[in-house]
Amino acid sequence: MxxxxxxxxxxxxxxxxxxxxxxxxxxxxxxxxxxxxxxxxxxxxxxxxxxxxxxxxxxxxxxxxxxxxxxxxxxxxxxxxxxxxxSSPYIDYFSEVAYLEGLADSIRAYAPMFVPGLFQTAAYARAILLATFPFTPDEELESRVATRLARQGIVDHPTEPMLWVVLDESVLRRQVGGAVVMREQLMRVVTLVRNRRIGMQVLPFGAGAPALSGMLKLMTFEDAPPVAYSEGVMSGSLLDDPALVARCERTYDLVGAAALSPEASLSLVQSVAEEYADDC
Missing domain, CATH: 1.10.260.40 (lambda repressor-like DNA-binding domains)
Structure with a gap:
């Protein structure tokens, strides 16, 4: 391979x-x-x-x-x-996506609600999972958190895969887990950007209606066609039809064109993180 x-x-x-x-x-x-x-x-x-x-x-x-x-x-x-x-630790519709993340040359994502799992802190992931599974025993909850964080091994590589994310401004403003958790999470994103490990833009509220109404992940590979993944309520769709993937890529490009520049995006994320620090 x-x-x-x-x-x-x-x-x-x-x-x-x-x-x-x-x-x-x-x-x-x-x-x-x-x-x-x-x-x-x-x-x-x-x-x-x-x-x-x-x-x-x-x-x-x-x-x-x-x-x-x-x-x-x-x-x-x-x-x-x-x-x-x-044997996969992931829910059925996501197991192949998690597998393909480990093979991808590039991963681009649009996140309308939460920081993508690849960049989440443990506390942020725990808060999301607890909201989704509110009656889960602590042991199972921690197992779910560990499974999610295990995917982040690909971020530890200094250059591969290429990672780029467009965050909707609502991702920054939604208090997942409270001010302390949000500040830690946003600073995690800031650190990854400063270390030039990921590219990041923010789609501001002022941009109006987004070209995408839901989460989208695009993955490319050295020796295989690209794929697109979108997610809904307890469901996900992995697309490999070339025409559909091309349409997803064009729509993603529209989102990126409407988003702030990387420099302005970083400044906004840092500013919101400081606001959370004042609330701690």
């Missing part, structure tokens, strides 16, 4: 999917199929079979079942696929 980052909590699942891919390649070649021939039989392109084999993409369970049927492998790939999906 071209990108060798095994950041955060991705290591075990990445190895698992790489094994899935190597077995798929071995058994496909034993059966005498090219990637395109197998793709035709399982209703996807030959390039997707290649991405399954290199671990860049994870097949859905129904695709794994069709692979078993085509290669006459008696449910081998379906069972492995189901086991790897179930």
């Amino acid at each position: 071209a990108n060798g980052r095994g950041a955060g909590g991705f290591g075990r699942s990445k190895v698992g999917w790489e094994f899935f891919g190597s077995e798929l390649k071995r058994r496909r070649e034993t059966a005498g199929f090219t990637q395109q021939e197998l793709g035709t039989r399982v209703f996807c392109s030959g390039s997707y079979i290649g991405q399954f084999e290199t671990g860049i993409r994870k097949p859905q369970l129904d695709a794994a079942e069709r692979i078993d049927e085509a290669l006459k492998t008696d449910g081998f790939f379906a069972r492995m696929c189901e086991g790897l999906i179930n």
Whole structure:
């Protein structure tokens, strides 16, 4: 695999999917199929079979079942696929997104409500999760916080992936966890910007209606097509259709064009952090 980052909590699942891919390649070649021939039989392109084999993409369970049927492998790939999906610490609709974050060359995001999970402090993440799961026992809550923070291993790399985020001004103004938590969180963002680890802009209230009404994440890869991810209430959509991804990219560009400059954005975040400091 071209990108060798095994950041955060991705290591075990990445190895698992790489094994899935190597077995798929071995058994496909034993059966005498090219990637395109197998793709035709399982209703996807030959390039997707290649991405399954290199671990860049994870097949859905129904695709794994069709692979078993085509290669006459008696449910081998379906069972492995189901086991790897179930072993993920993330909710079903987010597990592949978390996996792809560890492979991406670039990640760009628009955040309309919360600081993205990749940049959250433990206290900020805990406040969000507690609001979402108010009756969760402390042990389970801390486990959820740890799972979220484990994704941040990719931020520890000095240059990869390229990270850029546009924060809606409401992200700065919404008091998640109180003034102390918000000041710590905003200063975390400031530090990442000052260290040139992330690029950051703020979409101010004065910009009017945003081009995007919800969260959007765009990811690019060295040897695979880009994807877009959007999220709703207890649901998420991972898009890889080139036309749809291109539309998402254009809309993201509109948001960035309406946002403050990086310099003005940093000044605003610092100013709001100071306001929270006065309230502590």
